[in-house]
Amino acid sequence: MSKLTSVEICAGAGGQALGLHRAGFEHALAVELDPTAAETLRLNSKGRVEVGDVADPTVWSPADYEGVDLFAGGVPCPPFSLAGKQLGSSDERDLFAWAIEQVAVIQPRALLLENVRGLAAARFSGYRQRVLDRLTQLGYVADWRLIQASDFGLAQLRPRFVLVAMKPEDAAYFRWPEPRETHITVGEALRDLMGANGWKHVDEWAALANRVGPTIVGGSKKHGGADLGPTRAKAAWAALGVDGKGVADEAPGPDAPPPSVKLPRLTVEMVARLQGWREEDDWQFAGRKTSQYRQIGNAFPPPVAEAVGRAIRDALEHKGVPHEIPELSADVHDPVYRALASADGYVSIERLIEALNEFGEASVERRLAVLAQDFELDVRTTSKGTAYRLGEFKGFTGQEDHSRHAYFEAHRNKVS
Structure with a gap:
């Protein structure tokens, strides 16, 4: 297979x-901030690995990879996580909008970005709309999909x-991969280990662990250790016969x-x-137990990446029967944002x-309040009523004077 x-x-x-490798992709480059995770990549990869802030031009140059088949990544989740404050573009760790801008530089044949389901919330409808509209400007057809790992063998x-x-x-x-009809339980997956x-x-335990488990929570340098997540997650694991307050050294x-006793x-x-x-992957993880657990727990599961990667590969190789695609700008996640973004000046409340x-x-005012978290919003009140104009996006897209740089330098050891 080429x-x-x-x-x-x-x-x-x-x-x-790993999942993309199984699907037939060869990495020309992988960039990772955490040195220990980067060492894991080096232990298992033949491709180039660079360590550091992915947005730092001294770490790598996106222009050097113009025309690559696939530009992929799992940009930081905390800006969108339901477990956090959902600051979106106001979170200095947010790299989603920056990644979209690199598409203009790299011009890959395909883009794959994954994040937590919080990004699908109404809170980020304007943010998602901006992403789609920017990709439309760059000549790409984009689509979002919420995928459950349990539908792909986990x-x-x-x-x-x-x-x-x-x-x-x-x-x-391109067609999204079809989920499997059957699910595997925690007991079935882990009985041998x-x-x-x-x-x-062990058989008594496997009978208790007879359902699909909750999401593994990897934690971060700032919050969370080597345990299975917050109180609610630990309770869900306890119902499956697992003590989620820590990670064991051995079975x-x-x-x-x-x-029933412990x-x-x-x-x-x-x-x-x-x-x-x-087991056949023979994947080696660098670092101590807590670091290994965080690396694993924060990963995009290889089988899911493989399934999506194969779908992308099939599309790039034009396998199957082509289907109609929507107009590039047809998908609307936030009509208020779209109305403001497409206007030359102020838009009246009546038009919104x-x-x-x-x-x-x-309803419009609630939408506007949410938009104001990620965008500058100008308001003008006259005798004819109130009107609004969409200003600058607050997020980081590569600006040299953005506040992200100062935050990153001050908190480099805690950013993850």
């Missing part, structure tokens, strides 16, 4: 890289919001008590299995109400 080339940013421990839910974009001639052949040291109660021994903890190897790493059809002034 290889297609890819460049991956925010590559982490290589979950997406024993955890792990919903991810995935963006794929291609030029029209290739987009006509949990019983590896001869634990005589229970032959004399370990039954799960719940076992997962090992790093078990967490990797839940994330979709296979029309853009929302049956919704009233209160």
Whole structure:
């Protein structure tokens, strides 16, 4: 199988890289901020790996990779996470808009970016609209899809919001991968590993762990250690017979008590299995236990990356029957943003109400308040009423004078 080339940013421990490799992509470059995760990439990859802030021009030059087949990445999740403050463009860690701007430089045949499901929330409808409109300007057809890892052979839910974009001639052949009809349980996925040291109660445990597990939470340098997440997540794991308050060094021994007396903890190897790493991958993780757990827990699961990667590869190779694609600017996530962005000047509240059809002034004002979190918004009140004009996007797109630079320098060791 001939290889297609890819460049991956925010590559982490290589979950997406491994999945894309299985799908037939060869990495020309992987860029990662965390030195330990970058070492993991080097231990397992033959491609070039660069360490540092992906937006730092001294780390790599996007222009050097013009025309690559696939530009991919898992840009930071905290700006959109439901578990955080959902600051979006106001979060200095946000790199989504910056990544979109690199499409103009690299001009890849395809784009793949993944993030948490929080990005699909109404809070970010304007942000998503800006992403789609910018890709339209660059000549790409883009589509978002919420994908559950459990639909692709993993024993955890792990919903991810995935963006794929291609030029029209290739987009006509792209189809999202179909989910599997059956799901695997935590007990089925981990029974052999949990019983590896001869634990005589492993079958009792596997019977308890008879459902798909909650999402593995990797945590960050700033928050979270080597455990399975916040209180609610730990409770969900306890219902499956797992003590989520930490990560074990090894599986229970032959004399370990039954799960009814003491719940076992997962090992790093078990967490990797839940994330979709296979024994035959022979993947080595650098660093100590906590670092390894974070690398694995924050990864894009290899089987999901493989499924989407194969769909992208098939489209780039024009396999199957082409289908009609929508007009480049047809997809509307936020009609208020679209009305403001397409206007030359101020837009009256009446016109914005029309853009929302049956919704009233209160609905428009709520939308405007949300937009103001990510965009400058000018308001003008006259005798004829109130009108609005969309100003500058607050997010980082590569500006030399953006506040992100100062934040990054001051908090480099805590950014993840």
